[in-house]
Amino acid sequence: MTATHKQSVPSLRMRMGWLHAWVGFIAGLLLVCIFVTGTMSVFDTEITHWMQPETPSAQPGIPSAEALDRAAAAVTEQEGKKNRIFLSLPSDRDPLLHVTYMDHDVFRSENFHPQTGQTVPLRETAGGLFFFSFHYTLYMGRMFGVILVQVLAVGMLVTLGSGVIIHLKALLPNLVAFRPQSSSPRPWIDAHVIAAVLFLPFMFMIAYTGVLIHANRFFPNTAIERPNRDGPGRNGHHHASPLPPLAPLLADAAETFGADRLGFIQFSPKTVTVVRADNSRIGISRDHIDYDRTTGERIGLVSKNSPAARTSQFLGGLHMARWAPVPVRWFYFISGCAGYVMFATGLVMFLIKRRRTATQKNSLPMEIAEGLALGTVLGMPLACTGVLWMNRLLPADLPSRVTVEGSTLFVLWGALTVHALGRAFGRRVMKGWIEQSSLLSLLLCLLPVLDLATRWKWIAGQDQTVYAAVDLTSVVLGLIALRLSVVLRRRTNATTSLPEASFSKEIVS
Amino acid sequence: MTMLTATLLFNLVLWSIALACHARLQSGWQRRRSWFPSRSAQQSMQAGRALLPATGLILSILLAGSEGVVGWVASASLGGVLVAVTDAWRAPPRAETRHPSRRLSGQG
Numbered sequence: 001m002t003a004t005h006k007q008s009v010p011s012l013r014m015r016m017g018w019l020h021a022w023v024g025f026i027a028g029l030l031l032v033c034i035f036v037t038g039t040m041s042v043f044d045t046e047i048t049h050w051m052q053p054e055t056p057s058a059q060p061g062i063p064s065a066e067a068l069d070r071a072a073a074a075v076t077e078q079e080g081k082k083n084r085i086f087l088s089l090p091s092d093r094d095p096l097l098h099v100t101y102m103d104h105d106v107f108r109s110e111n112f113h114p115q116t117g118q119t120v121p122l123r124e125t126a127g128g129l130f131f132f133s134f135h136y137t138l139y140m141g142r143m144f145g146v147i148l149v150q151v152l153a154v155g156m157l158v159t160l161g162s163g164v165i166i167h168l169k170a171l172l173p174n175l176v177a178f179r180p181q182s183s184s185p186r187p188w189i190d191a192h193v194i195a196a197v198l199f200l201p202f203m204f205m206i207a208y209t210g211v212l213i214h215a216n217r218f219f220p221n222t223a224i225e226r227p228n229r230d231g232p233g234r235n236g237h238h239h240a241s242p243l244p245p246l247a248p249l250l251a252d253a254a255e256t257f258g259a260d261r262l263g264f265i266q267f268s269p270k271t272v273t274v275v276r277a278d279n280s281r282i283g284i285s286r287d288h289i290d291y292d293r294t295t296g297e298r299i300g301l302v303s304k305n306s307p308a309a310r311t312s313q314f315l316g317g318l319h320m321a322r323w324a325p326v327p328v329r330w331f332y333f334i335s336g337c338a339g340y341v342m343f344a345t346g347l348v349m350f351l352i353k354r355r356r357t358a359t360q361k362n363s364l365p366m367e368i369a370e371g372l373a374l375g376t377v378l379g380m381p382l383a384c385t386g387v388l389w390m391n392r393l394l395p396a397d398l399p400s401r402v403t404v405e406g407s408t409l410f411v412l413w414g415a416l417t418v419h420a421l422g423r424a425f426g427r428r429v430m431k432g433w434i435e436q437s438s439l440l441s442l443l444l445c446l447l448p449v450l451d452l453a454t455r456w457k458w459i460a461g462q463d464q465t466v467y468a469a470v471d472l473t474s475v476v477l478g479l480i481a482l483r484l485s486v487v488l489r490r491r492t493n494a495t496t497s498l499p500e501a502s503f504s505k506e507i508v509s
Numbered sequence: 510m511t512m513l514t515a516t517l518l519f520n521l522v523l524w525s526i527a528l529a530c531h532a533r534l535q536s537g538w539q540r541r542r543s544w545f546p547s548r549s550a551q552q553s554m555q556a557g558r559a560l561l562p563a564t565g566l567i568l569s570i571l572l573a574g575s576e577g578v579v580g581w582v583a584s585a586s587l588g589g590v591l592v593a594v595t596d597a598w599r600a601p602p603r604a605e606t607r608h609p610s611r612r613l614s615g616q617g
Contacts, residue, residue, distance in 0.1 A: 176532045178593040198589035201582045282575060318579070327514045328576070331583035338586070 013166055020162040025350045027155030028343040029372055030138070033380045034149060035343060037135040038206075039336030040384060042321055042329055043470075044128025045093040050470045051125040051391045053455040057463045058095035058114055062259055065247040067097055067117035072243045074099040074110045075267060079240055087265040089250075090114045091277060106402055123396040126405040131384065134409070136214075146214045156207040159346075163196055171197060184491075185352055192345035195338040202335040203342070209319035212312070240269045244296030249274060252298060253289050271299065278322035283313030344377045362427060371424035371432075375417030378436040381481075383413040385443045385474075392454040430492050437485040444478030447471060513573045517580045520565040524588030527561040530554035532596055 040047060049055055063071075071087055078085050078101050088098040097112040107129065111120040137145030164171070178194055180187045196203065211218075246265065253262055253274040263277035266288075275288040290299040304313070317323055321332045351370055358366055390408040394401055416436060423432030448471035452459075455467065533546065534554055546554065562585070569577030 172531075173535045175535075176528050176589050176593040176596065177535075178597040180597055194590065194593050198593075199586045202586060282579070323576070325511060325513060327517050328580060328583065331517070331580070331587065334587060334590075335583065338590075 016162040016165040020159055020166055021350055021353070023155050023162070024159040024343075024346050025369070027152045027159065028347050028350075029376050030148075030152055031156055032340060032343045032347070032376045033138070034135055034152065035336055035339040036380045036384060037131040039333055039340065041128065041132040041135050042332045042336060044132045046128070046466045046470065047131070047388075048125065048127035048129065049094065049466045050451070051127050051388070052122040053392075053451075053467075054120070054122050054396075054458050055096070055462070056113065056120060056458075057461060058090065060090045060092050060095045060260070061114070062250055062254060062262070063090060063097050063112075063114035064117060065245070067112050067114050068246040068250070070117040070119075071097050071099050071110075071112050072246055074112075076240075076243060078110075079267065085267055087246075087267075089262045089264055089277075091263075091279065092260075096120060124401045125391055126387065126402050130387070130406055130409075136210075139406075139410075143217065147217050150211050150214055150217060153207045153210040157204070157211070160196070160200070160203055160207065164200070167193060167197065185349055188345050188349050188352070192342060192349060195342035195345070199335050199338040199342070203339060205318060206335075206339070209315045213316050213319055240267070241294050243267070243272065244291070244293065246272070249291050249296060252291075256289060256301060257287070267293075269293065272296075278317070278320070280323070282317045282323045283310060284317040284320065284322060285310075285313050347373045347377060367424040367427075367429075368421065370429045371421030372417065374420035374424070374429060374432050374436065375413070378433065378440060379413050379416035379420060381477075382416055382436060382440050382443065383409045385440065385447070386412040388447060389443060389450060392450050430488060434485055434488050434492065437481050437488065441478045441482035441485055444474045444481060447474040447478075513576050513580055516565075516569045516573050516577050517584055520569060520581050520584035521588050521591075523561040523565040524585045525591050527558040528585075528589050528592040529596075530558040532592055534558070 075085055075087060078099065085099065085101040088094070088100060090097055095114060097114045099110040099112070100107055102108075108124070109122075111122050112118065113120055133139065136149055138149060139145065140148060167174075174193065175197060176194070178187075178190045180190070182190075249265075249272060250262060257274075257276045257280065261277045261280045263275045266273040266275065270293050272291045272293050273288045274291070275286055278284050278286075285303065287301065287303040289301050291297065292299055304310075321329060324332060351366075351373060354366060354369070387405055387408050390405055394404060398404065420429070420432050420436070423429050423435075451467060451471050455462075531554075534551065562581075565584070566578070566581050569581040571577075573580065
C-alpha cells in the first residue's frame with residue numbers, strides 16, 4: 001500500500017464520525033420526542049393524578065371488603081360487554097381502587113375509595129398513560145409504531161457506540177469538563193459529551209432494554225411463553241359465573257406476596273387472578289395466584305423462574321422503573337433529561353457543522369433540517385406542556401376530553417413544526433428558537449398558577465405532594481427554558497450586524 | 510428513609526468527591542487555572558478516585574443488592590454533573606485554544 005493511498009483512506013474515527021452524525025441526526029429527530037415522553041412516563045401515575053385534580057386523599061393498603069364488593073359489582077356490570085377488565089389495587093403511588101376496561105381502544109375507569117367504597121367521580125383524561133403510549137408506539141399502532149421505535153433504539157445504540165469511538169481518547173480526561181464561557185461551539189460540545197458520557201450506562205441500558213422489551217416484534221416466530229388464559233371471546237359474549245367475595249382472596253394472596261405487593265386482579269370465566277405488583281422487585285415477573293371463580297379456592301401460584309424468563313423480566317423492569325422508589329425515579333427522570341440534552345445538542349451541532357461546510361449555504365434540505373430540528377427539540381416539550389394546559393382548561397364533564405387532550409399534542413406539535421419551518425425558510429430560524437423557548441418558559445412557569453386556579457375547589461384535605469412536585473418541576477424547567485431564550489437572544493443581538501444571519505452564524509458567535 | 514435511598518445519597522457524596530479529585534488531576538487538560546497539588550496530595554487523590562467508588566459499590570451491594578448497583582451507577586452520573594457544573598462556575602477556563610485531540614474533524 002502506498003503512502004498516498006494510506007492518506008486517502010479515512011480513519012476509523014472519521015468513519016465513525018460520519019456514522020455518528022448522520023444516524024444521530026436522522027434517528028435523533030424522533031428520539032428527542034421519545035425521550036421527552038419517556039422522561040414524563042417515569043412519573044406517569046403522578047401525572048395522571050395531577051390531571052385529575054378531584055382525586056381525594058386515601059390511605060394505601062388492602063381495600064375494605066365493602067369497597068371490594070362495590071368494585072366487584074362494577075366488574076360484573078362491565079363483564080358482559082367488554083373484552084378486558086381488570087381491577088387495579090391501591091398502591092403508594094395511586095391510593096384508589098380502579099375498575100379499568102377497554103372501550104373502543106380507550107381505557108376507561110370507575111374509581112372507588114379503598115376504605116369507604118364510595119364511587120370517586122374523576123374527570124376522564126388521557127393522563128400519563130398517553131405519554132407512555134406515545135413513548136413506545138409514537139401512536140403509529142402497536143405493530144408498526146413499536147417496530148419503528150425499536151429501529152430508532154438500534155440507531156441510538158449505533159450512535160452511542162460510534163460516539164464512544166470518536167471520543168475515546170478524551171473519554172476519561174474530559175469526564176467532567178464543562179466550559180460554558182468558552183467560544184461556541186465548545187459549550188454545545190461539552191454539554192453533549194457530559195450528557196452522553198456521564199449517563200452512558202443509562203443510555204446504553206435504556207436503548208438496549210428498550211429493544212429487548214418488544215424483541216418478538218422483530219422476530220415474530222420466536223417461541224415465547226404466553227399465559228394459558230381462558231379469557232373472554234373477542235365478541236365479548238361469554239357466560240361468567242358470579243364473582244366470589246374478593247376480600248378473602250386478597251388476604252390469601254397478601255400472605256404470599258405481601259400486603260403492599262398486590263398489583264391488580266384479572267377476571268376470566270373460570271378464574272380470578274391476583275397479580276403481584278410490579279414494584280415488588282426490579283424484574284417485572286407478573287407472578288400470580290389463580291383462584292376458582294365459583295368457589296374462590298386457590299388453584300395455584302404461577303411463576304416464571306427459568307433463567308431466560310428472569311433475565312427478560314429483569315431487563316424489562318430495569319427499563320420501565322416500576323420497581324423504583326421515588327428517589328431512584330428522580331434519577332431516571334434526570335437521566336431522561338440528560339438523554340434529551342444529548343440529542344438536542346447533537347442536532348444543533350450537526351446543523352452548525354453542516355452550515356459551515358455546505359457548498360450552498362441556504363439550500364432547501366438545510367432549511368428543512370433546521371426547521372425539523374427546532375420543531376422537535378422545542379416543539380415536542382411545548383406540545384406536551386400544551387396537553388397539561390388543555391387538561392385543566394377543558395370543562396371537566398366534556399365527553400370527548402380524552403380525544404381532545406390527545407389531539408392537542410399532535411395539533412400543537414404540527415403547528416410548531418410549521419412555525420419552525422416557516423422561520424427556517426425565511427432564514428430567521430434563530431428567531432424561531434427564541435420564540436419557542438420563550439413560549440415554553442411562559443407555559444411552564446405559569447403551570448402552577450393554572451393548577452391553583454383550577455384546583456382550589458378540592459385543595460382542602462388533599463395531599464399536596466404530587467401537585468407541588470409537578471408544579472415545582474415545571475417551574476425549574478421553565479426557568480431553564482427562559483435561560484436558553486435569554487442566551488439565544490443575547491447572541492442574536494450580537495450578530496445582527498451580520499449581512500445574512502444564519503443559524504450557524506448566530507449560534508457560533 | 511429506606512436503605513436504597515441512604516445508599517443513593519451516600520454514593521452521590523462518594524462519587525462527587527472521587528470525580529472532583531479526578532477533575533483536579535486533569536486540570537492541565539481542561540486548561541483551568543494552574544493548580545499544582547503536592548505529590549502526596551496527588552497520590553491521595555489518585556487513590557481516592559478509585560477507592561471511594563469501590564467502597565460505595567461494595568456497600569451498595571451489601572445494603573441494597575442489585576437495586577443498590579443501579580443506584581450506584583445512577584449516582585455516578587448525577588455526581589459527575591454536580592462536579593462539572595460546580596467546576597464551571599468556580600473555575601472558568603483560562604485559555605480559549607483548543608487541544609488538538611478535541612477538534613471536531615472526527616465528527617463528520
